[in-house]
Amino acid sequence: MSVAGIAALLLLLATMLVLVLANVAVPNCTSRCGNISIPYPFGITAGCHREGFKLACNETYHPPKLFMDSSGVEVLEISSPNSTLYIDSGILTLAGDESDDGHIRMNWLVPLDDTLYRVAAGKNEIIVLGCGINMIVQWPDPGKWPYPGDESTPTSNCISECMAGAGHPVIATNGTCPGIGCCSIDMHSESNRFPIKYTIDKENLPPVNASLALVESKWWSKMKNIMMLQKAASSDTSLGASKGVLHPIPGVPIRTAIRWMFSNLSCDAASNSSDFGCLSDRSKCLEYPISDDSTGGYTCQCWHGYHGNPYVQHGCQGYTTVVGIGSCVGTLLIILSILIIRRKLLVWKARKSREFFFKKNRGLLLQRLVDKDIAERMLFSLQELEKATNKFDEARKLGGGGHGTVYRGILSDKHVVAIKKSKVVIQRETDDFINEVAILSQVNHRNVVKLFGCCLETEVPLLVYEFISNGTLSDHLHAGTPLSMPWKDRLRIAIETSRCLAYLHSAASVSIVHRDVKSANVLLDDRVTAKVSDFGASRGIPIDQTGVTTAVQGTFGHLDPEYYHTRRLTEKSDVYSFGVMLVELLTRKKPCVDLSTPGASLIAEFILRVNQDKICEMLDQQVIEEGTEEAKQVAAVALMCLSLKGEDRPTMRQVETKLEVIQTVERNTPVEQTNANADDDNFSRRYSMEEECMSSMSFPR
Template sequence: MDTTVAVVSLLFLQLLVTALAAPIALPGCPETCGDITVPYPFGTRDGCFRQGFDLICDETRHPPKLSLGGDHGAEVVGISLPDGTVRIRTRILDTSSLQQLNGTWSAGLRPGGPLALSARHNRFVAMGCNLLANLVAHDTLYSASDRIGVCAALCVSLSALPPPRDASSASCSGVGCCQTPVARGLSSYTIQLNDLAQRPAAAAASPLLVHAVAFIADQRWFRGQQDALKKNFLDDPRKLVDSTVVPTVLEWSLHVDADQDMFLYDPGVSQWKRCISVNSVVVDAVNGNAFDRTRCNCSRGYEGNPYIADGCQDINECLRPKVYPCNGTCINMQGTYGCSAKKNIINLAGPFTLTTIVVGFGLLFSLLGVAQVTKKLKKRRAKKFRQKFFRKNHGLLLQQLISSNKDIAEKMKIFSLQELEQATNKFDHNRILGGGGHGTVYKGILSNQRVVAIKKAKNVMQREIDEFINEVVILSQTNHRNVVKLFGCCLETEVPLLVYEFISNGTLSSYLHGQLENHLSWKDRLRIALETAKAIAYLHSAASISVYHRDIKCANILLTDTLTAKVSDFGASRSITIDETGILTVVQGTYGYLDPEYYYTSRLTEKSDVYSFGVILAELLTGVTPVFSSHSSEATSLASHFVSLMRDNRLLAILDTQIVLEGGVEDVEVVARLAHACLSLKGEERPTMRQVETILEDVQSSNIHHNSQTIRVSQSPLKDQPWKGGNGGEGTRVYSLEKEFIHSLEIPR
């Protein structure tokens, strides 16, 4: 008896759950317009639909009319989530002067939007005499001459036409009527109707010879209506056009990039796992590229809206005996149903119990088999995705480059996605080291126990892909102890993953601006400045090809456990040839470090990095952030404030007192003068990074002392090299480093 009660209770609970139907639209949004259901992602009010899925519900009409968004949107008569279709009503295109007609079919669809004509559901139809009908792709991707549907309707004379009342001969087979499939699903088309015959003057009065019509219709509807349509056309063409609306089928899909918040991504197999709702599956869209556009359906045994949380609800198969037959007692279960014999459950014993066990095990093994097949299909699909991204990210070219260049082969390795997932525990959140403007950095441990840093893009955008590939190209050609080393990359994801040496001590910004308690001494600051200058000078002039970093800042200077500086993050960098002095490019950089001359002219030069380095020198001297709040609570640029204080001989007002005590006024002042020169508004007045490196080496080696400064300056290798490039001689107000040093002696202390 207890067993019977349990079964009855289970059935009751399942019926209760089924009764609580999941919503079709978002909370607070109308689910219908008249008698037409409007499921999300479609909607008729702001906040109720996704971009491109907006519909208009005209409630002033009786019954209310639902139409596509836009001024000329066609009437919508049905929306199907399982099929991914929208049924609309369209008009017939006609002409009364059949010499030549160019018309447009669009139904109000937006180019590039989620809706497009269904190529598999529709037919292109034309009616008339001696008529050539062309369906031309009306899309920016195709030329105007790309005909994707052509048919001809012939009738030599009026006598060749079938009798108007003879329905048996009224099929659309090329005599007075023709049809052809639609080869490509787009948002709009051009329809061209051309007369194939020279009309005799006597025949021009016949409406059958001067009228022609064309339309795109649901092929199932047309198959049942073609006889009546042709008969009505022969009776009265004008009446047919005025009184007939044609059902047409559209298909819709979501974009895997723009709508990625609608999908749950499974990094284990590198593919979309399901939509927002549990018990949903991702299916490829019919129109368009399956890699770019996709849809969702509820899993087998569930119905509802997969685009809403908990939108897919279990089907009670027991309430649909015609669809799910059962010759015994039907028992509904999640996603499926069971069917037991008609005998009372209490009396089940003996052979039947054994049979039930055997069937149960058979069903279990069947499910396991299906699971294995599904797993293999997922792995195969994931492999295809990885191969696609590998080719897209120029993996074949990089493989060829590595195999043909021994130097690059020693520096670079192409990692598989599986290797990096194992190294980061599938990119566990606890492995995140930090992130910059171009990606998130994870700590990884490779199979050889080497600790590495792995950078992964934040956003899947073409710009991010280009920046990551740019960083691979630049770092594969650099070899300097103060430039972060690139061990390799992974090209099997949409945006390449970069694998660097692991730098354990964080960034210079963390030390200078309070994130870490460790205080940097003057000796460490001076050495870090010199090592950074050496790295930038190497990039500008000593690498195999000159590189402008374009984003020099404290956050991109990493420190090892011995506080050795490493310049990183080359996503925004640009390579130039030896004979170039600058390039015009879109302005990129970080506020507070950005070269004003580059900002206003868009011309990137090596002096742009010099300006950013000048801001770093100012940070090292003052401990102040590049942008800080002044007494008036307004954001103030450290660079402009630093230059202003230098000009007013009030530098001590902002210098870090501890640094002055440790380094001495003379050495600190020399570095301050160097920072002032780097921060000149005119790039030609700034020193080169080689000159900066030389001065910092002199300060570090204690070759600059107050008592013998004039002698040392005269011995400087920069004596005859003013900051200005080729024309910086006498008569200008551009200082050489020598004059800057001599001028610094005149500042009262």
């Protein structure tokens, strides 16, 4: 299963788990406000809540906030299993008139209906913020409110002292409440109203603005919450101007735990009424005592081993279901985590690999490129080329040569290109690719395939060329059909190829020997214009040298025999290979195909027929019908190119000139025809048939 599939299943199971564990609302009623779940008996709209439990969702906040509809107190969380409501109770500034006994008196009031809601004893603390204060809180019996002023009521007190010396803050801000600048009192009675009296130490410091907060003990136990409230109280200038007022501090929700009752009836009375709240099966009724001798109401709770909302039908679900779903979610979380980690690891490894090869290949390239800016403009990312070729899909393969496999690609700008990828990951292939970029970055000729750029993020660089749509010359010559391309096109292609090779040999800044001239490396565009390609084996020769000694590279049947035996590479090596290509153009036969004489090669057979003046026996029938005389002259040029010794071969510039003359004669220009006849004498053969045949047959096959 994919990561996306597991994530979807995980979301489904998590949703089921939430539905089981969450406080359940009445069907078709709003169940959430922002991040807060709204369980029944609470609700927002009519028919969705019990009387006294109406809430309001203010969506002008982001995220939306939930409030008690009657008092405007902000609700932070609602728990059905614990019958607990968590609110933002705000902060109370100390105020009041000093009495004869020196105490200042005031009442604490949480603005909630105390028949349904009461501050939970044992879950909250009263916090005094300020110093030089002696705070006393009285705990009246909730059943005897209003308090009659009986001084015998139980009390609790805390003293918040000031630090010695001037300049110290009157409110502690260090995240602790040790009795200096801050003190606390545990709640001992469940009520919403408490009489408070306090004294201020006027001898040691002038009267100070102090404040009280009612906070949940768990919330107050976290240092970050203590510090947040202390700093907010010490920096809030509005506290001193609003004495005796209970108000929230913006951005600091002061969390207070409130116990709520479903009804003020006893369980026995409620169970016999039509308004009984414990609707879920596997739920029970709990009395809610407010004093030793009275009952204040009841709440509902799921049986032991069950969880959910007991106030709605089927709200209590077994832990077996919950644990089962939780286990599935946990297992899927582990699987998802492993898949994510694995994917990230693969992405990381791929990125590191690309960075390594990019650095390696770019360094080699920049040593050979004339201008570093050229490399920057020609760089493609691996991701871009994978997208262009559908990750090098076999259906995109155009073909392969000795130096790589070529794929058709479509770039993001809809430009169609040919992308060459090495077949074998060896250093020689890498060097060939780098060599090809270095060569083509210096070449600008209409008959040379254009190199757009390269990708250096793989072990062997990828090359991006212009896309040539009409295949190779070899494809057209050896298509297996009776007719091939017309003779005039063959001659023109020969001239264009010779023109390109002549440019490489003499017009470029460094003499470039292609070293693998053959019909398969001559591409044809939609106008059948020749484009010489595959410069992986090419070699530059300084202009002050006639050749270089190097390892033999090329294609069998096209290799210069002198280069093969001596390993001396010169421009004349390309001339020999071009002569082989001319023979292909004339005969439509492949150089390595054996003919009638056992063991004989195409070149040996060609030399034999020319010297016997029987060249017509080898010519393609289409050539005979369309241009026999011109073909004989081209055969004479080919014969000179195929001379055993390189020094006896013409240069590519001479070959280009001769072929252009033949083409002009073909167009019936009288003056040029005369010049062409005169030039024919210069192409007489100086080698016997036997020597040429023997040289060709001794060449390895």
